[in-house]
Each structure stands twice: as structure tokens, then as C-alpha cells.
Amino acid sequence: MARAATTADAFNAIAEPRRREILDLLAHGERPVNELVEMLGLSQPQISKHLRVLREVGAVDVRVDGRQRVYALNGPALKPIHDWVKNYERSWSERFDELDVVLKDLKSEEEANDRGK
Amino acid sequence: MARAATTADAFNAIAEPRRREILDLLAHGERPVNELVEMLGLSQPQISKHLRVLREVGAVDVRVDGRQRVYALNGPALKPIHDWVKNYERSWSERFDELDVVLKDLKSEEEANDRGK
DNA sequence: TTGACATATGCCGATATAGGTATATAATGC
DNA sequence: GCATTATATACCTATATCGGCATATGTCAA
Numbered sequence: 001m002a003r004a005a006t007t008a009d010a011f012n013a014i015a016e017p018r019r020r021e022i023l024d025l026l027a028h029g030e031r032p033v034n035e036l037v038e039m040l041g042l043s044q045p046q047i048s049k050h051l052r053v054l055r056e057v058g059a060v061d062v063r064v065d066g067r068q069r070v071y072a073l074n075g076p077a078l079k080p081i082h083d084w085v086k087n088y089e090r091s092w093s094e095r096f097d098e099l100d101v102v103l104k105d106l107k108s109e110e111e112a113n114d115r116g117k
Numbered sequence: 118m119a120r121a122a123t124t125a126d127a128f129n130a131i132a133e134p135r136r137r138e139i140l141d142l143l144a145h146g147e148r149p150v151n152e153l154v155e156m157l158g159l160s161q162p163q164i165s166k167h168l169r170v171l172r173e174v175g176a177v178d179v180r181v182d183g184r185q186r187v188y189a190l191n192g193p194a195l196k197p198i199h200d201w202v203k204n205y206e207r208s209w210s211e212r213f214d215e216l217d218v219v220l221k222d223l224k225s226e227e228e229a230n231d232r233g234k
Numbered sequence: 235t236t237g238a239c240a241t242a243t244g245c246c247g248a249t250a251t252a253g254g255t256a257t258a259t260a261a262t263g264c
Numbered sequence: 265g266c267a268t269t270a271t272a273t274a275c276c277t278a279t280a281t282c283g284g285c286a287t288a289t290g291t292c293a294a
Contacts, residue, residue: 011137014128018252049252067262078205078208084137089199091192092196150240151239151240160283163282169243185241186240
């Protein structure tokens with residue numbers, strides 16, 4: 001078998017450095033495709049393909065404006081990544097008893113998710 | 118050309134769900150390989166290969182104990198991921214001028230998903 | 235030493251990818 | 265209509281996986 005499809009989730013989508021660059025640009029404001037092409041120095045099809053992946057995981061939204069497609073960041077699609085990595089933050093930011101703290105964090109995170117749904 | 122090597126950086130390493138599961142287990146404490154095999158229900162070679170990727174990006178450390186290899190989490194390897202995604206946190210948790218448009222578009226989703234922080 | 239145990243690695247097949255080029259689709263302007 | 269602009273997609277090649285199976289490496293125990 002092969003690797004899971006990159007379009008499957010946000011974790012795969014942001015594994016590609018160019019896609020992170022696109023998101024970083026869009027974080028400053030929406031942009032049509034041609035501006036992204038110019039700013040990143042990639043080919044137009046390449047940009048379009050990366051945007052497609054980002055679209056499919058919900059990380060960007062498109063808006064049609066004349067013959068342009070204006071892409072905008074959809075930040076909340078990245079929340080699962082933040083939620084996951086957040087649990088490891090202690091290990092580099094503070095000196096705690098790592099075992100206990102991480103355990104507690106994972107647990108409360110699960111409870112928070114269960115309650116929120 | 119092909120996709121970037123999975124060993125290139127932590128972003129690629131954690132794109133694989135099984136590797137995130139391994140890290141989540143190790144967050145509770147170090148484990149020898151055979152326990153990971155048993156707990157995750159994957160084949161031993163599969164676990165070893167995933168551990169190799171995690172080793173190569175520095176996300177885990179190994180310690181030899183008799184004939185066992187005890188793996189432990191090395192959290193700081195995940196810091197780049199946290200640093201990157203942290204900048205997007207505001208898009209679902211707080212209101213910032215630059216992201217007002219995005220926030221407005223996604224307000225309903227934010228309310229649905231991110232209750233109780 | 236011999237054998238059992240623990241783990242890593244090599245090879246294979248299948249597939250998903252990234253990037254390139256060419257082309258299709260779609261909207262605008264003349 | 266026709267040309268131009270803007271973007272998406274189809275096709276192609278090369279490669280990097282992931283998972284399976286077999287095997288190599290290394291460690292302990294009798």
C-alpha cells in the first residue's frame with residue numbers, strides 16, 4: 001500500500017512547505033491566484049494544485065471575482081493540528097514532571113472535546 | 118519529482134496518523150518496541166519503521182535496555198510545528214483586525230467547534 | 235554453544251505524490 | 265463572434281512512500 005492521500009487531512013496538507021507558505025501569505029489577507037504565483041515564484045499550475053489540496057482540507061476558501069479566484073485563509077481548519085501539538089508544548093517551555101503533566105493534559109483535552117461535541 | 122522525504126522534517130513525520138499515535142503513547146512514558154506493537158496492533162516492522170522516521174526527525178530517543186530498545190518522547194522536536202500553527206490560533210480563538218473577514222466568514226463554524234476553551 | 239527473544243533492515247508491489255507541459259474552462263473586452 | 269486573461273485540470277515522469285514478508289543483527293539464558 002501507499003501513503004495516505006495528502007488530501008485526507010490538515011496534517012498532510014501542511015506537510016508541504018509550499019502550502020505552508022501559501023497559508024502564511026493568506027494570513028495577511030486574501031489574494032487572487034496570480035498574486036500568489038508572483039509572490040511565491042512558482043508556476044501557475046503548481047499553485048493551483050496546492051490550493052486545491054488546501055481547499056479540500058478546508059484550509060482556504062475561494063471567492064469568484066470576475067475572472068479571478070480570490071483565496072482566503074480558513075484558519076479553524078488548522079485547529080486539529082494546534083490541539084494535537086499543544087499537548088507537547090510543556091516539554092520545551094517549562095520544567096515540569098513531564099510524565100504527569102502530559103498525562104493530565106491529554107486527559108483534560110479528551111474531556112473537553114467530548115463535552116464540546 | 119516526487120513528494121518530499123518523510124524524514125525531512127517534523128511536519129512530514131507527523132503527517133502519518135500512526136506516528137502521531139506512537140508519540141501520543143510515548144507522551145505517557147517510555148516504552149519498548151514490543152509494547153508499542155501490542156498496544157497499536159501494528160506489525161513489528163511497521164512500528165520499527167515509523168520509529169525510525171520519528172528518530173530521524175528527533176521526535177523520539179532510544180535507550181538500549183538488554184535486548185529491548187526503549188523509546189522515549191523528545192517533545193522539543195515538535196516545537197517548529199507548534200510555532201507555526203500558533204500564529205493561526207487567533208483565527209478561531211480571538212478577534213484580530215487582520216483576520217476579521219475570515220472570522221466573520223467562519224463564525225458559525227467557530228461557535229460550533231470551539232466551545233469551552 | 236545453541237536457541238529463543240527483540241528489533242532493525244532489505245526487498246517487493248502498489249500507489250500517491252510533486253512538478254512540468256499542454257490544454258480545457260471561464261470570464262472579460264473588442 | 266473572437267481574442268485575451270485567469271485559473272483549473274489532464275497527462276506524464278520520477279520518486280518516495282507504506283505495508284508485507286523474509287532475514288539480518290544483537291542480546292540473553294540454559
